[in-house]
Amino acid sequence: MIEPQAKEMTGVELLTTIAATRKFVAAARQQGKSIGLVPTMGYLHEGHLTLARTAREQDDVVMMSIFVNPTQFGPGEDLERYPRDLERDRKLAAGAGVDAIFAPAVAEMYPPGYATYVQVEGLTEVLCGASRPGHFRGVATVVSKLLNIVQPDRAYFGLKDYQQAVVIKRLVRDLNFPVDIITVPTVREPDGLAMSSRNKYLAPDQRRSALALYRALNLGAELIRSGERRAAVVREAMAGEILARPGTRIDYVAVNDAETLAPLEEIKGRVLLALAVWVGNTRLIDNLTLEVKDDVAHHDEKQAAPGNCHRG
Numbered sequence: 001m002i003e004p005q006a007k008e009m010t011g012v013e014l015l016t017t018i019a020a021t022r023k024f025v026a027a028a029r030q031q032g033k034s035i036g037l038v039p040t041m042g043y044l045h046e047g048h049l050t051l052a053r054t055a056r057e058q059d060d061v062v063m064m065s066i067f068v069n070p071t072q073f074g075p076g077e078d079l080e081r082y083p084r085d086l087e088r089d090r091k092l093a094a095g096a097g098v099d100a101i102f103a104p105a106v107a108e109m110y111p112p113g114y115a116t117y118v119q120v121e122g123l124t125e126v127l128c129g130a131s132r133p134g135h136f137r138g139v140a141t142v143v144s145k146l147l148n149i150v151q152p153d154r155a156y157f158g159l160k161d162y163q164q165a166v167v168i169k170r171l172v173r174d175l176n177f178p179v180d181i182i183t184v185p186t187v188r189e190p191d192g193l194a195m196s197s198r199n200k201y202l203a204p205d206q207r208r209s210a211l212a213l214y215r216a217l218n219l220g221a222e223l224i225r226s227g228e229r230r231a232a233v234v235r236e237a238m239a240g241e242i243l244a245r246p247g248t249r250i251d252y253v254a255v256n257d258a259e260t261l262a263p264l265e266e267i268k269g270r271v272l273l274a275l276a277v278w279v280g281n282t283r284l285i286d287n288l289t290l291e292v293k294d295d296v297a298h299h300d301e302k303q304a305a306p307g308n309c310h311r312g
């Protein structure tokens with residue numbers, strides 16, 4: 001239901017049902033407006049807000065979904081403790097130019113008897129897909145539902161979740177969703193830590209250890225730039241950098257093809273350096289892409305530099 005008082009306070013329409021969202025979208029369409037969708041799980045930070053600002057530049061109406069999607073969490077993962085604060089999110093979203101938030105209850109998205117899931121094959125069997133079975137099935141399912149509910153012209157995703165962006169581009173291509181997928185570089189804290197809602201879990205000493213991810217990615221990129229072409233050597237060096245920090249445990253350290261996501265032996269072409277690391281009970285991911293062309297490594301310009309929180 002649309003809550004008009006909420007809109008007066010923050011300038012953001014709060015939609016909690018699919019019917020109200022379809023109505024809102026139909027009204028915008030009738031006025032010939034283009035629609036951008038920014039799907040999130042909420043507890044917004046500068047990464048999410050950068051997606052929203054990017055949408056603001058390109059679309060007439062900016063919609064953000066806030067939904068902690070249970071189907072993308074495995075048993076024993078952090079579904080229950082995932083941070084939630086809709087009031088705070090509404091204010092932040094308003095500041096970034098969001099027009100409407102779609103924040104459905106779980107039963108609105110998955111009513112009793114729900115039985116349909118979307119599976120993207122191949123790309124989801126490596127990296128996070130290998131350590132979180134079923135995760136990308138949940139992501140592909142909820143994104144398909146959101147694209148059907150909102151029917152945006154463009155949908156915005158962060159490269160912080162690089163594999164997710166690749167999976168969604170494939171999903172949209174394979175199932176013919178009439179939407180452009182726009183990717184946005186990773187937004188980082190001034191010291192390089194990739195922004196994440198899960199950073200909230202980190203105690204001060206863990207926050208220091210978490211810097212290992214960004215350091216390891218840079219070390220890997222430096223090695224490649226200085227001519228190392230053996231993926232195993234780069235992986236080893238990155239792992240060493242991570243394990244030098246107290247309280248860290250490696251889920252994966254990957255040097256993979258940035259298009260197919262397949263592990264590399266010899267480094268060439270567009271390369272993805274990707275990490276998943278446990279810091280205490282918190283699993284953090286980060287990545288960096290670079291291009292090795294004519295045997296020279298180029299930093300991928302699409303990746304933002306640390307501290308580069310605001311665009312333009």
Ligand code: AMP
Nearest residue numbers: 040041042047157158160161186187195
């Ligand atoms: P989440 O709420 O974590 O599911 O993220 C929602 C969207 O924001 C996804 O497209 C993420 O890739 C994106 N995102 C999350 N963190 C960042 C970040 N630090 N920089 C850029 N995009 C991000």
